[in-house]
Each structure stands twice: as C-alpha cells, then as structure tokens.
Amino acid sequence: MTDWTKRIGSAVLAGAMGASLFAAPALAQEGEPIKVGILHSLSGTMAISETTLKDAMLMLIEQQNEAGGVLGRPLEPVVVDIASDWPLAAELARRLIEVDDVDVVFGCWTSVCRKSVLPVFEELNSLLFYPVQYEGEESQRNVFYTGASPNQQAIPAVDYLMNEEGVERWVLAGTDYVYPQTTNKILEQYLLDSGVASDDIMINYTPFGHSDWQTIVSDIVAFGSEGRKTAVVSTINGDANVPFYRELANQGVDAADIPVVAFSVGEEELSGFDTTPLVGHLAAWNYFMSVETPENEEFIAAWHDFIGSEDRVTNDPMEAHYIGFNMWVEAVEAAGTTDADAVIDSIVGIEVPNLTGGVAEMLPNHHITKPVLIGEIQDDGQFFVVWETEDLVPGDAWSDYLPESAVLEADWTDPMNCGNYNTETMTCGGSAQ
Amino acid sequence: MPFARPFAILLFLLALLGAAAAPARAQSPAEIVPTMFDASLRELEDAVAALVATGDPAVVPVLRALGDGNLYETDAGGIYIFSGSGPILDAVTGEPVEGVVEGDLSRIRINNSLRRDVAAAIGNLTLMSENDRTRMSAAREMFSTADPDNIPLLEEAIAAEENAGVRAVMEQARAAALLASGETLTEEQFSQAIAAIASRSDRESLAILTRNLANATTDTQRTAINAGIERINQALAIRDVAQNVWYGISLGSVLLLAAIGLAITFGVMGVINMAHGEMVMIGAYVTFMVQEVIRTSFPGAFDYSLAIAIPLAFLVTGLVGVAIERGIIRWLYGRPLETLLATWGLSLIIQQGVRTIFGPTNRDVGNPSFMSGTFEFMGLMITWNRLWIVIFAAVVFALLLLVLNRTSLGLQMRAVTQNRRMASAMGIRTPWVDAMTFGLGSGVAGLAGVALSQIDNVSPNLGQNYIIDSFMVVVFGGVGNLWGTLVGALTLGVANKFLEPFAGAVLAKIVILVLIILFIQRRPRGLFALKGRAVDA
Numbered sequence: 001m002t003d004w005t006k007r008i009g010s011a012v013l014a015g016a017m018g019a020s021l022f023a024a025p026a027l028a029q030e031g032e033p034i035k036v037g038i039l040h041s042l043s044g045t046m047a048i049s050e051t052t053l054k055d056a057m058l059m060l061i062e063q064q065n066e067a068g069g070v071l072g073r074p075l076e077p078v079v080v081d082i083a084s085d086w087p088l089a090a091e092l093a094r095r096l097i098e099v100d101d102v103d104v105v106f107g108c109w110t111s112v113c114r115k116s117v118l119p120v121f122e123e124l125n126s127l128l129f130y131p132v133q134y135e136g137e138e139s140q141r142n143v144f145y146t147g148a149s150p151n152q153q154a155i156p157a158v159d160y161l162m163n164e165e166g167v168e169r170w171v172l173a174g175t176d177y178v179y180p181q182t183t184n185k186i187l188e189q190y191l192l193d194s195g196v197a198s199d200d201i202m203i204n205y206t207p208f209g210h211s212d213w214q215t216i217v218s219d220i221v222a223f224g225s226e227g228r229k230t231a232v233v234s235t236i237n238g239d240a241n242v243p244f245y246r247e248l249a250n251q252g253v254d255a256a257d258i259p260v261v262a263f264s265v266g267e268e269e270l271s272g273f274d275t276t277p278l279v280g281h282l283a284a285w286n287y288f289m290s291v292e293t294p295e296n297e298e299f300i301a302a303w304h305d306f307i308g309s310e311d312r313v314t315n316d317p318m319e320a321h322y323i324g325f326n327m328w329v330e331a332v333e334a335a336g337t338t339d340a341d342a343v344i345d346s347i348v349g350i351e352v353p354n355l356t357g358g359v360a361e362m363l364p365n366h367h368i369t370k371p372v373l374i375g376e377i378q379d380d381g382q383f384f385v386v387w388e389t390e391d392l393v394p395g396d397a398w399s400d401y402l403p404e405s406a407v408l409e410a411d412w413t414d415p416m417n418c419g420n421y422n423t424e425t426m427t428c429g430g431s432a433q
Numbered sequence: 434m435p436f437a438r439p440f441a442i443l444l445f446l447l448a449l450l451g452a453a454a455a456p457a458r459a460q461s462p463a464e465i466v467p468t469m470f471d472a473s474l475r476e477l478e479d480a481v482a483a484l485v486a487t488g489d490p491a492v493v494p495v496l497r498a499l500g501d502g503n504l505y506e507t508d509a510g511g512i513y514i515f516s517g518s519g520p521i522l523d524a525v526t527g528e529p530v531e532g533v534v535e536g537d538l539s540r541i542r543i544n545n546s547l548r549r550d551v552a553a554a555i556g557n558l559t560l561m562s563e564n565d566r567t568r569m570s571a572a573r574e575m576f577s578t579a580d581p582d583n584i585p586l587l588e589e590a591i592a593a594e595e596n597a598g599v600r601a602v603m604e605q606a607r608a609a610a611l612l613a614s615g616e617t618l619t620e621e622q623f624s625q626a627i628a629a630i631a632s633r634s635d636r637e638s639l640a641i642l643t644r645n646l647a648n649a650t651t652d653t654q655r656t657a658i659n660a661g662i663e664r665i666n667q668a669l670a671i672r673d674v675a676q677n678v679w680y681g682i683s684l685g686s687v688l689l690l691a692a693i694g695l696a697i698t699f700g701v702m703g704v705i706n707m708a709h710g711e712m713v714m715i716g717a718y719v720t721f722m723v724q725e726v727i728r729t730s731f732p733g734a735f736d737y738s739l740a741i742a743i744p745l746a747f748l749v750t751g752l753v754g755v756a757i758e759r760g761i762i763r764w765l766y767g768r769p770l771e772t773l774l775a776t777w778g779l780s781l782i783i784q785q786g787v788r789t790i791f792g793p794t795n796r797d798v799g800n801p802s803f804m805s806g807t808f809e810f811m812g813l814m815i816t817w818n819r820l821w822i823v824i825f826a827a828v829v830f831a832l833l834l835l836v837l838n839r840t841s842l843g844l845q846m847r848a849v850t851q852n853r854r855m856a857s858a859m860g861i862r863t864p865w866v867d868a869m870t871f872g873l874g875s876g877v878a879g880l881a882g883v884a885l886s887q888i889d890n891v892s893p894n895l896g897q898n899y900i901i902d903s904f905m906v907v908v909f910g911g912v913g914n915l916w917g918t919l920v921g922a923l924t925l926g927v928a929n930k931f932l933e934p935f936a937g938a939v940l941a942k943i944v945i946l947v948l949i950i951l952f953i954q955r956r957p958r959g960l961f962a963l964k965g966r967a968v969d970a
Contacts, residue, residue: 043785045894047793165545176939206938209898211889212687214680214819215933225636227644239898242795242890250816252807256548273797279502280545376544379502386474386544 033076034069034338036061037096039107039117039128044084045209049238049317050109052268053131054079056318057106059306060325070332078102086116093117097124103338104129104328106321111135111178118143125340129328131320133263133285135182139397139410139419141344145367146324146360147317148286149395150186154233156372157261157284158187160387161231162194165259169200169230171220176205180235183263187233189401200228210240213247221251224258232260241265245278255280261374267313270381278377286356286370287319288383293357313381323360323368326352331362348413358392365410365419367395462492463525469499470510474544481547485554493558495524500551505538513538553578560590560603569599576606577637581614604629605638612645624657631661634668634812672812677930683819685926686826687885689919691899692906693830694878696918698754700907701837701850702870704762705769707777709903710896711784712875715753716746716882717891718787721796736801739883746879754875758868766867780896788893798886822884829880834915836873846870850913909949911959920960925949 038057040050061075069075078100082089089108096102097120104127108114114130121128121142133148161167170191174180184203191201202223204216224230236244241262248260261282267289270278289300296314299322304310331347332338347362354360360368369392375383398408398420410419418428465483472480481499484492498504498514504524505513512524515538520529543551556574559567568590575583587607594600608626611618618626627645630638642662649655691713698706720742727738761779765772804818837843848856849866857863882895889895902925910921925945932941956962 042793043788045897047788048795048892048894051793204937207942209894210938211898212680212684212929214683214816215677215930216938218676218680218814219934222636225640227637227640239795239890239892239894243888246888247816250805250807250818251814256545256552259545268794271794271797273795274799280548282545378542384542384544 031071031073033074034071034332035076035078035100035102037093037100037102037105037107038077038079039082039089039093039096039105040079041084041109041113042079042081045239046084046109046113049268052312052315053106053109053317053321055307056303056321057325059303060322062306063302064325064329070329071336071338082107082113086110086112089113090116090120093120093128094124097121097126103127103340104343106131106324108132109317114143115178127328127340127343129321129324131317131324133316135179136186136397136399137182137402137405139365139367139412141366141412141417141419142340143366144324144327144347144362145395145397146320146327148370148372149367149397150183150399151396152286152370152372152393153263153284154183154187155190155401156389156393157263157282157374158190158233160282160284160374161233161259161261164387165231166229167231167259168196168228169223169226170196170202171223171230171232172201172203172235173216173220173232174205174235175208175210175237175240177208177237180205180237183235184233186399186401193401206236206240208237208240210236211243213244214251217244217247217251217253220258221253230258232258234260234262235264236262237264238269241269242273245281246273248281249277255282255376266315266317267381267383268315270377271311271313275377275381276379279379281377282374282386283377283383284372284374285316285383286372287316287354288356288373288375288385289314290375290378290382290384291356291373293355295353295357296355299355319355323352323354327360327362327368344412361392361394363394364413364416365395365397366412367397369394460487462487462489462495466495466512466524467510469504469512469524469541470506472541474547477541477543478547478550481550481554485558488558490558490562491527493555494527496551496555496558498524499541499543500548500555502540502543504541506541507533507537507539509537512541553580557583557586560586561593565596565599568594568596569602572599572602572606576602576609579606579609579613579641581610581616584610584614601629601632605633609641612641612648617650620651620653623654627654627657627661631664634665636669639665639669668812675811676813677934678927679813679815681927681930682923683823683926684930685923686823687888688902688906688926689830689922690822690826690881690884691878692903692910692918692922693826693833693915694874694876694881695903696907696910696915697833697874697877698871699904700913700915700918701846702867702874703769703850703912704766704871705773705776706762706871706874707773707900708757708780708783709776709875709878710898710900711780712750712754712878712896713882713885713899714787714893714896715750715783716879717798717886717889717895718791718796718882719746719749719879720883720886721791721798721891724798735799736803738799739801739804739887742883743880746883747876750879750882751872751876754878755868755872757875758871762871763864763867780900784893784897791893793893796891798891800887804887818887822887825880825884829877830915830919833877837915842866842869842873905946905949907959908953909959911961914959914961917959917961924960 038054040054041047042051042054058077061077064070065074078096080092080096082092093105096105106129108117108130109132111134118140126142128143129146130143131146133153136149172184172187174184188201192198220232259280259282261284263284265283266285300314303314304312327347327350330350330352331343335342335346348364349362351359351361356371358371360370362368372389372393373385374387375385378384397410398405400406407422407424409421409423411421421428460483462484465480469477469480484496494514503514503516505515513533514522514524521533522528523530552574556571559571562568575587584607587603591600591603591607594603608629611626630641639662642658646658649658694712695709698704698709723742723745724738727734761775762772765775800818804821807814807816837846845861845866848861849863853863885895906921906925907918910917929941929945932944936944
C-alpha cells in the first residue's frame with residue numbers, strides 16, 4: 001500500500017482516536033498534570049514545516065511521561081493551530097497561557113510569528129522556546145532561542161565557501177521578508193569587511209512562493225561567468241526552493257561550478273523531490289539526519305516508531321525542540337517548580353546533550369551553544385557533512401558585524417538582567433541612536 | 434585542503450612528464466584503487482591524483498564512477514562500480530563480480546572540490562578519446578580550467594583532430610590557456626588567440642577578453658581586443674532581448690494555463706470561483722498519484738505518466754467541478770458576494786482535506802526524461818520542460834476554442850450566457866449546460882495542474898499561488914473572451930520578464946499590479962471587451 005492511501009485510513013482513524021483520547025484520564029503519574037503548549041501552524045502556508053514540529057513535541061512529551069514525567073507529575077500537551085496567521089498566533093498564545101493555563105510554550109517558525117507573540121509572553125510572564133534559525137538582533141527575557149543565530153549558521157557557511165571553495169563573487173538571494181533581509185545585511189557587511197568588493201556582491205529578493213526563476217537563474221549564471229569562483233548564499237524560504245533548484249538544474253548549473261549554500265533547506269524540504277540534479281549543493285545547519293551518533297540513531301528510531309513511517313526524515317528545528325524541551329525539563333527539576341521566574345533563573349548554564357555528540361548549554365543571552373555543520377546534498381535527499389566547526393559556537397544575540405548592534409549585549413542574569421545592554425552608554429535600552 | 438590542491442596539481446604535472454619519460458614509475462591502478470577504502474576526503478584527493486598520474490585511460494571509468502557517485506565500497510574492503518542497475522563491477526578490472534550484493538555496498542562520498550578535480554582529470558585523460566562528444570566535453574572542461582600546462586596536450590590533440598566543431602573548441606581552450614600563461618606572445622599568436630575566444634561570443638569569453646585588455650601591450654592588441662568585446666557585447670544584447678521574450682512567453686503560457694479555466698467559469702459564466710486554484714492543485718495531485726502508481730507497478734512506463742495523467746486530471750477535476758456547481762454554486766447564481774465567500778470557504782476545505790490525506794509536505798512529481806535538461810537554440814538556452822509547457826498551453830487553448838466555437842456544447846454555452854431565458858425557451862437544458870460549463874472550466878484547471886506539477890511544488894498551497902494571477906489575467910484580457918485571456922497572459926508574462934532585470938522580482942510584480950489597476954480604470958472591461966447585452970445580463 002502506498003504512503004498516501006495509508007494516510008487516508010489513518011486520517012479517519014486519527015479522528016476516531018482523538019475523540020477517545022480526551023475521554024481517557026491520565027493514568028501513569030500522580031498529581032496534577034503540567035500543561036505544555038504547542039503553538040505551531042497546522043494549516044496554511046507554514047503547515048509544510050511546522051506540522052512535523054508539533055509531532056516531534058508530542059513524541060518528546062510522550063517519552064518524558066513514560067520516563068515518569070516532570071517533578072513526578074505527568075505532562076499534558078495542549079496543541080493549537082495558528083493557521084499561518086500571525087495575529088491569531090498572539091491570540092492563541094494568550095489563550096494557552098490564560099485559559100489553558102500552560103506553564104511553557106514550544107512554538108512558532110517564522111520571525112513574524114515570534115515577533116507577534118513576544119508581547120504576550122512578556123505581559124503574562126510565561127516561557128516560549130523558539131526552535132528555528134533566525135536573524136538575531138533580539139533577546140527577550142521570556143524567550144529561549146534554541147535555533148541558530150547568524151553567527152551559528154550564516155557566517156561559518158560564508159567562511160567555508162571563502163576558505164575551502166575559494167569563492168570570490170557572491171550572490172545573496174533571499175525571499176523578501178525580515179529574516180533574509182537582516183541576514184543579508186549582516187553577510188554583506190561581513191563580506192565587505194573581509195575585503196570583497198561591492199561589485200562582487202549581488203543581492204536579489206523575490207516574493208514569497210516565487211515560482212518563475214528563469215530570469216534570476218540566468219542572471220546568476222551571467223554573474224558567475226566572469227571567470228572567478230561564484231557561489232549563491234540562499235535565504236530563499238520554504239516553498240520557493242523547489243522551483244529554484246529545478247530551474248538551476250534545468251539551466252545546467254552544476255554545484256561544482258556555482259554552489260548554492262542554503263540556510264532554509266533541510267531534509268524535510270528536500271523530501272519533496274528528486275535531488276539527483278542537486279548533488280553537491282550545500283546547506284548549513286547545526287544538525288543533519290545523517291550524523292552518526294548513538295543519540296541521533298536513537299532519536300531517529302524513536303521518531304520513525306512514533307510517526308509510524310520509515311520514510312519520514314528528521315531535521316534541525318526538531319533537534320532544537322529536543323534540546324529546548326530537555327533544557328526546560330532539567331530547569332524545572334532544578335527549580336523544583338514550573339514557575340516562570342524560577343525557571344528563567346535556573347535554566348541559564350544548564351547543559352544537555354545535543355544529537356550530534358556535543359553539549360548544548362543555555363547561555364545568559366537565552367541562546368545556546370551549537371556546532372556548525374556544512375553538508376552537501378546527496379541523491380537520497382540526505383546531507384553529507386563536509387565540514388564542521390571544531391568547537392561549539394555560542395549563539396550571539398546581537399551581531400558584531402553591524403555597527404549599531406555591535407555595542408549591544410544581552411545577559412539575563414544578575415546584575416545586568418537586560419536584553420539589549422549598551423556597552424558604550426552603560427545603559428539598558430538599545431542602541432545609541 | 435588548501436595545500437592539497439597545489440599538491441594534486443604538482444602530482445598531475447609530474448604525471449604528464451612521467452607519462453612521456455618513464456611510465457613505469459607510477460603506481461598501477463590496481464595498487465591505488467584499494468587505498469580508496471574508508472578514505473577521508475583528503476586521502477581520496479590523493480588517490481585521484483595518483484590515478485591521474487598513471488596516465489592510463491583505463492582509470493577513466495573509476496574516476497567517472499567516483500564523480501557520478503557510482504563508486505561503492507564494502508565492509509570487506511572491496512571497491513566496486515555500480516550504476517544503480519546492471520551488474521556490480523570490480524573497480525580495478527571492470528569485470529562483473531560474483532558474491533557481492535547491492536545491500537553490502539556503501540557509497541564513497543565526495544565533495545565539490547573533488548568533483549572538480551575528477552572532472553578536470555577526466556578532461557585531460559579523454560582529450561584523445563575516440564568519441565566526438567567525449568572529446569568535445571573534455572575540450573570544454575579545458576577551456577574553463579584554462580591551465581597553461583595543458584597547452585602541449587591541446588596542441589597534440591588539435592593536430593590530430595578531424596571534427597571541425599571539436600577542433601574549434603580545442604583551439605579556444607588553447608587560446609584561453611595561452612592568454613592565461615602570462616608569457617609574451619607574438620602579435621600573430623595574440624591576435625589568433627583573441628579571435629578564437631571572441632568567436633565564442635558568450636559571457637565567459639567576454640570576461641577573458643576584459644581581463645586581457647589590461648595586459649595588452651600594444652595598440653594593435655588593444656584594438657583587436659576592443660573589437661572582440663564590441664562584437665560579443667552586441668551578440669549578448671540581442672540574445673538578452675530574445676531570452677527575455679522567451680522567458681516572457683514561457684511565463685505567459687503558465688499564466689494562460691492557470692487562467693484559461695477561469696476564463697470559462699468566471700469569464701463566460703460570471704461565477705467568481707475562488708476555489709479555481711484548488712482545481713489546479715487537484716490536477717497536480719492526480720499527476721502525483723499516477724506517477725506513484727507507475728513507480729510502484731510499472732517503473733518502465735514512467736515517461737508516459739503525463740500522457741496518462743492529462744485525461745485523468747481533466748476527468749477528476751471536471752467531475753469535482755460538476756459536483757461543486759450542482760452542490761453549491763447553482764443555489765447562488767446572481768449573488769456574486771455569496772458565491773465568492775462560499776467558493777473561498779470551499780477552497781480552504783479542499784486545501785485542508787488534501788493536507789490531511791497527503792500530508793503538508795511537498796510531494797515528489799518527477800520530470801519524464803523528455804522534459805529534463807536544456808538545448809541551445811541560436812545561442813539561447815531553452816529548457817525542455819518550459820518548451821513543452823508552452824506547446825501544451827497552445828494546444829489546450831486551441832482545443833478550448835474549438836469546443837466553444839465548433840461543438841454543440843459550445844454553442845449552447847454561448848447561448849445560455851448570452852440570453853439564458855431565450856436559450857431555455859429554445860429547449861436548451863440550461864442547468865445541464867451550467868454544470869457542463871463549470872466542469873469544463875474546472876477540467877481545464879486540472880490540466881494546468883498537470884503542467885504546473887512539472888515546474889512548481891506539488892503541495893496543498895499550489896493553487897493559492899496562482900489564483901490572484903489568474904484573476905488578473907482574465908480581468909486584464911477582458912471578461913468573457915478567450916483571445917483576451919491569451920493576449921493578457923502573454924502581455925503580462927513578457928512585461929514581467931522585461932521589468933524583472935531592472936526592477937527585481939518584487940518590484941516587477943508591484944509595477945505590473947499598479948499598471949493593471951490604471952489600465953482597468955481606463956478600460957473597465959479589459960483589453961477585449963464583449964459588446965452587447967450579454968455584458969449587462
């Protein structure tokens with residue numbers, strides 16, 4: 001039976017089971033359950049990426065309950081669908097905290113989602129774990145950033161291309177919204193600082209879901225035919241990637257000539273199509289499914305078991321949720337309570353193993369330490385790690401390459417206790433302007 | 434790795450010298466190949482250099498297999514070539530081996546820099562190949578590496594070459610290598626090299642010429658280069674315009690396909706069908722299902738998958754369309770706002786339904802072999818899938834015209850839209866015609882889905898991305914007129930592609946939208962307005 005025919009059956013089954021699930025009382029542990037909010041899009045544009053994260057969270061919660069819960073109490077997931085609608089995300093976050101009484105929320109994918117729920121978490125003093133690589137330039141007391149900041153993904157990737165592949169000309173191609181714009185701003189400054197002439201940098205933005213890449217790909221080919229090594233740094237978002245790579249393959253752009261390094265393309269995005277023409281293009285992440293460690297093998301096996309399919313892949317944001325969830329569990333155990341203030345105090349400095357054989361530590365700026373891996377796409381949709389940082393890279397909330405944010409620092413421990421401390425004016429409260 | 438590259442080149446140089454002087458000194462392939470077992474990338478790099486150092490054309494299959502990802506190792510330490518089907522070959526002897534099964538093999542993975550080394554090595558080793566094509570690609574590879582050390586090799590090859598096309602590329606490669614060598618060339622050598630490179634008239638040669646303009650020592654050299662640059666620039670300018678027109682036609686044909694179904698449901702029937710995009714999406718999913726069945730049951734027939742998907746997609750979406758018309762829309766005729774809301778709600782339901790059944794991720798719809806790759810036409814790179822979509826759009830358009838103008842169904846459709854009551858009085862079953870018309874429009878949208886599955890994501894959001902563009906095309910072209918839709922789609926496509934290089938993709942879209950708004954202000958009924966009372970009915 002093929003995958004989708006099973007899906008029809010399981011959809012019907014899931015409906016029936018869902019009804020019975022609510023009726024069944026929690027059996028395993030003593031005490032009042034601790035409620036964990038899951039705030040992801042299960043419909044709309046972002047469902048393609050976020051549905052998996054919801055499932056990963058459900059799996060982690062189930063595993064934790066089997067291991068005895070937290071503080072001797074069972075965990076109870078509360079799933080809401082933000083439907084790729086950001087004002088709705090803020091409303092639902094409020095409902096999760098005020099009505100459903102959750103103690104912690106794992107959620108959001110896009111930066112606009114995070115920005116729109118931020119005030120809610122601040123006002124109601126709750127906790128949000130945000131699992132996706134993002135543009136940085138932010139640190140908030142109630143938010144924990146378990147995805148990569150630009151210095152944990154973009155900058156090392158550019159370094160790799162510059163040093164190992166000898167790239168001299170750069171195309172920064174992105175979708176037109178806050179993450180690519182900010183990342184490209186940082187990268188452009190970084191490249192200029194590294195001695196790249198501004199003529200050798202081409203910046204290109206496209207609308208969401210852009211599907212006609214003919215002109216842009218031929219522009220890239222023209223830009224790259226100068227005789228000097230050219231690479232594309234892609235912050236193109238989700239859906240637009242498939243047509244982009246297809247057009248690259250069709251116009252005969254080979255990874256050996258013009259490699260594309262992507263920051264938003266992972267195993268999940270590649271599972272949508274035949275990657276044979278893409279072999280050799282790159283992606284920079286902090287986790288790849290192909291990394292061979294016992295922790296990762298265990299995680300993949302558990303995931304396949306939970307989701308009921310051997311074909312499903314794991315990806316970087318899933319690992320971020322894995323790390324974030326384990327950090328929260330440890331912090332709650334250490335604090336002896338789920339109270340937000342106590343957890344915020346106890347979580348800094350907590351170390352949990354990541355899936356690539358290292359240790360993730362929660363830093364005072366609410367970012368974590370991560371290894372940076374560069375992988376080349378293989379014809380089975382997986383990545384082959386061709387380079388990795390020797391040490392773990394601590395996440396930097398404020399980029400050192402932008403003059404207005406280089407002076408800022410975030411530290412949520414005493415005595416500073418500030419997300420944007422200006423080291424020049426010695427005040428908490430943002431840049432000098 | 435930074436020092437491994439020069440090392441490899443050095444080894445390679447030694448090899449070239451060695452090949453002439455003392456071929457016996459190099460290691461034999463049988464010694465080198467086993468070192469690739471469990472090798473790091475750097476060790477692989479050394480092994481490739483050592484293989485090249487043998488100068489033996491017999492190592493080409495191993496190198497090619499490595500480059501294409503067809504080289505495998507087993508836990509026992511054996512190295513094998515396996516191309517996914519056919520026998521498993523021993524990497525040293527090239528003979529089929531017994532006792533090794535596919536499951537034992539694990540691929541030897543390489544990275545981009547190794548891939549480049551392999552390509553360059555194959556180029557050097559195959560320059561004397563018997564096959565024209567192999568020599569051609571070897572010469573092309575040498576042109577892009579422009580390595581002065583290849584000059585003797587190229588000269589030897591040029592002297593032996595009989596195929597004029599291949600010789601021309603070899604001469605260009607030699608010219609590029611000569612210019613890159615930094616040696617002082619004689620006037621004659623220099624002007625020959627410049628002429629050879631200018632004859633390519635592409636951007637790569639332009640870059641080489643521009644670089645050499647600075648190195649030119651005499652005025653005659655400079656004039657020669659400038660003339661070459663001038664020539665290339667002219668050729669490029671013409672090509673750019675032609676390229677933009679082609680891209681525009683190609684984008685226009687996609688728009689036409691997406692909009693033409695709407696031109697019937699919205700244009701002819703006047704139904705604002707917000708679920709039109711979802712019909713396109715369903716068509717794409719039908720293609721996916723057809724391919725899935727073919728993949729599991731008849732893998733050999735994959736190239737025919739689209740031929741099967743086309744009628745099936747038309748039927749499925751057509752039936753869905755009839756069901757929607759009978760179930761929802763017929764209760765809402767004459768109430769455009771309610772129709773809009775109902776169909777919009779329906780579109781959300783269909784999207785979420787597909788998401789529940791097939792999952793939210795993209796589904797893999799492959800290109801049949803005849804739709805992959807590019808060909809060169811008068812210096813333009815034309816991709817096969819775009820060309821087929823243009824042809825497909827033209828055929829669909831022609832068939833639709835035929836149906837509307839030459840069949841009794843078409844006649845009845847036009848009669849009902851022009852004057853429903855009169856048509857009814859003449860004995861036409863107007864409800865039946867409504868259902869058929871809506872089914873036809875939806876079926877054509879399904880056809881668009883088959884085509885779009887070849888260039889876009891097959892995901893539940895597929896339709897959403899096209900619905901606004903489709904309405905734009907129909908309104909711009911003139912409601913109720915198929916020719917208007919054709920002209921509208923092509924105009925928008927070409928205009929978009931000419932704006933994009935200057936304004937960028939984001940701004941181009943905005944500019945087009947503003948232009949359409951202004952245009953609609955002047956001509957509210959679009960390019961080709963229907964005249965007569967049908968308009969006000």
